[in-house]
Amino acid sequence: MSAIPPSHQQSEIQPPNGLPFNDRQPPAIQLYPLSNYTFGVKETQPEEDPSVKDRLRRLEEHYEQHGMRRTCEGILVCHEHNHPHVLMLQIANAFFKLPGDYLPHDSDEIAGFKTILTAKLAPPASSSLSTRDDAASSDWNITSTLAQWWRPNFETFMYPYLPPHTTRPKELKKLYFIQLPKSKVLSVPKNMKLLAVPLFELYDNSQRYGPQLSAIPHYLSRFRWEFVDEEGVVTAWTPGGVVDERVKVKVLAGGEGEQGGQEVKMEG
Template identity: 70%
Template structure:
């Protein structure tokens, strides 16, 4: 409570400290600053299907051979200006998606998911060296399950009572980023850092799955640290240290077309399309 005490000492109207309010709370999550991470690009990874219809057809073939398809995606969180940001991909200046993909039918869930994350985001060759290059993924809590009842684009955060054979289940996992991490995105994609307030209640731009992420993360408390591991803010509600930046967080293009020095700020959202729900 050092920060609260310091704030109270500077105020003529000290805050009223309520009783504890953290019963049954998950552990507090430490978020590292965006500047801790290194971003690059690697070879293009073309989409497997030229159209939504083709993707649904491939889903149907998978179901006929192996049953329900399992898809895993990660919610990777860091912070900028003491506000949580989610890392996500933008494809062809159009739709957004979280890192991850469907599993092969015989994959172990967690190990298969790590392999798909590496395909999307792990650096290749000797492009980078040093801390964070070979850091393993820490797969955390399952945050949500989305169900596809039929061979169609719509997915739901529940399984309708009349559906006994869903065609796909997509799971979203919380992934706590380590202190350092090197990420490389395929050249035909952008890696973005999107602030939670940009996602919240924004189904028109991001679709129902991505716009629900602020709700999913609301169960956690966060502590925000600087590049030297000093805690500069925590939730709920403590004031950042004096002199901390008060800039308004915005979506940033971290890698791919439009990135500036690997950490460029996007100057407009007009070309950002809605997430394709069939992804």
């Protein structure tokens, strides 16, 4: 085991008690350990569009028929060694994305998003895992919107603001924080991988994850965390201790039969 850098070592000298610095913050959010969750696989869910060109053409068709497309994605967070990890999908060893998709044009926002999350992550009814889930595998605690990304044209570029003079955006993608319960069963289509990615891996890493996903640590910085162990006891909280060397990206489920390849960032 390599030595801990001096800047990361815990000082033996206790600092004096200062004034509190915790006003105007939302309540602390409890994160449960990765080991509390059960992960499985289910039938393949092929991507609708074989290429970016096809995806943009379908976006254009949607816009002509129904107007701006609404897309919902979820940020699900747990912890490993008292460091927040974000659950995300990886397709073909290359395409990282959050769980979610575009809403049908006539669907209610939250109800429609819950249906999408259930299709993406809930175990199939025929699976033995479905009986192990807490009462509602289709119930998702969607707490708040953390970010909005706009697509002004039929192009791959999206922006975290509506560009000037854009009066008819083609798509709005909303990222929501989803509070995970103490335990849950999650299943991923077997043509995808479900990853647990630590925040420090995402931060300032747009080359690998793209601008939307690498910005997640910024979105989550408004929260204070309480890290709960498997017994339900809060054992650490913000600010935390030294990041354990074992904290890294973990493949939780899926990806059978995939060939190794270069991992690149793709979004939008």
